[in-house]
Amino acid sequence: MTSYKELGLVNTKEMFEKAIKGGYAIPAYNFNNMEQMQAIIQACVETKSPVILQVSSGARKYANQTLLRYMAQGAVEYAKELGCEKPQIVLHLDHGDSFELCKSCIDMGFSSVMIDGSGLPYDENVALTKKVCDYAHSQENYVTVEGELGVLAGVEDEVSHEESHYTKPEEVKDFVSKTGVDSLAISIGTSHGRCKFKPEQCTRNADGVLVPPPLAFDVLEQIEKELPGFPIVLHGSSSVPVEYVKEIEQYGGKLADSVGIPEDQLRKAAKSAVCKINIDSDGRLAMTAAIRKVFATNPSEFDPRKYLGPARDELKKLYMHKNIEVLGSANHLD
Numbered sequence: 221m222t223s224y225k226e227l228g229l230v231n232t233k234e235m236f237e238k239a240i241k242g243g244y245a246i247p248a249y250n251f252n253n254m255e256q257m258q259a260i261i262q263a264c265v266e267t268k269s270p271v272i273l274q275v276s277s278g279a280r281k282y283a284n285q286t287l288l289r290y291m292a293q294g295a296v297e298y299a300k301e302l303g304c305e306k307p308q309i310v311l312h313l314d315h316g317d318s319f320e321l322c323k324s325c326i327d328m329g330f331s332s333v334m335i336d337g338s339g340l341p342y343d344e345n346v347a348l349t350k351k352v353c354d355y356a357h358s359q360e361n362y363v364t365v366e367g368e369l370g371v372l373a374g375v376e377d378e379v380s381h382e383e384s385h386y387t388k389p390e391e392v393k394d395f396v397s398k399t400g401v402d403s404l405a406i407s408i409g410t411s412h413g414r415c416k417f418k419p420e421q422c423t424r425n426a427d428g429v430l431v432p433p434p435l436a437f438d439v440l441e442q443i444e445k446e447l448p449g450f451p452i453v454l455h456g457s458s459s460v461p462v463e464y465v466k467e468i469e470q471y472g473g474k475l476a477d478s479v480g481i482p483e484d485q486l487r488k489a490a491k492s493a494v495c496k497i498n499i500d501s502d503g504r505l506a507m508t509a510a511i512r513k514v515f516a517t518n519p520s521e522f523d524p525r526k527y528l529g530p531a532r533d534e535l536k537k538l539y540m541h542k543n544i545e546v547l548g549s550a551n552h553l554d
């Protein structure tokens with residue numbers, strides 16, 4: 221048993237309270253390897269932003285859960301080395317699908333977990349989420365839990381759904397009071413992956429670029445009325461920048477029909493009770509664009525540092541932009 225406090229990590233409690241009051245959202249960035257972790261920490265130290273490091277089930281399979289936990293511990297020390305006196309870093313399990321998995325992460329030093337029972341019938345979602353909360357909250361150091369109501373469309377590692385179902389505002393109060401959950405992921409039109417909408421759901425602008433339907437801010441408003449001041453989470457919130465898609469295609473990639481959530485809509489959401497915004501696909505695109513560019517422009521290069529390095533730099537640039545321009549989390553470290 222390791223407590224996250226021994227690792228220098230924090231839970232999301234205070235972070236979310238401040239974010240709601242301050243009208244910004246905490247970035248939740250997924251990581252699977254050293255370069256991604258370095259880019260996240262460099263960007264968050266430079267922009268003075270708190271951050272949530274997310275581990276998905278795919279990341280656990282790819283990199284190993286134990287290794288990722290030690291990397292998060294290393295991330296705290298790395299942030300200090302970069303000049304951050306009191307880093308605010310959360311290690312969070314993304315889309316936990318069982319009590320056993322959440323428990324194993326908590327026992328290993330995660331400071332926050334998500335239990336995703338959104339695919340289950342309502343009562344089973346309540347029971348499973350409550351079981352995880354009871355365990356997480358009874359720890360000597362309180363571990364925070366994120367639950368989910370409503371279904372997001374799209375594919376994210378092993379989480380996949382054909383269609384989205386908006387969260388029902390009439391259920392949220394009951395869910396939160398019965399489970400004791402600390403934050404709630406909702407579905408208001410965001411979606412996992414790089415193809416967030418089918419082309420037929422979108423219009424096209426003058427350049428032929430797909431323009432997605434707007435987020436359901438009316439549903440978000442109703443949820444905020446039911447749960448005043450309660451932390452709300454948005455998954456699937458990459459904007460899928462056209463520049464990256466174009467660059468990847470310019471250097472031989474194929475990413476037809478990519479479409480994301482426009483950044484101005486995320487900025488608007490971040491000003492509300494939405495206090496955690498998950499961004500994964502944009503990081504994948506940034507890295508892929510940088511690596512493809514090196515391979516295409518310098519075919520004799522074979523030193524991994526010469527393409528993973530530029531990928532890391534591009535990723536850092538992307539995250540700094542998100543913290544400053546989209547989430548508004550920059551300059552919110554104590």
Ligand SMILES: [Zn+2]
Pocket residue numbers: 315376412455456498
């Ligand atoms: Zn998600």
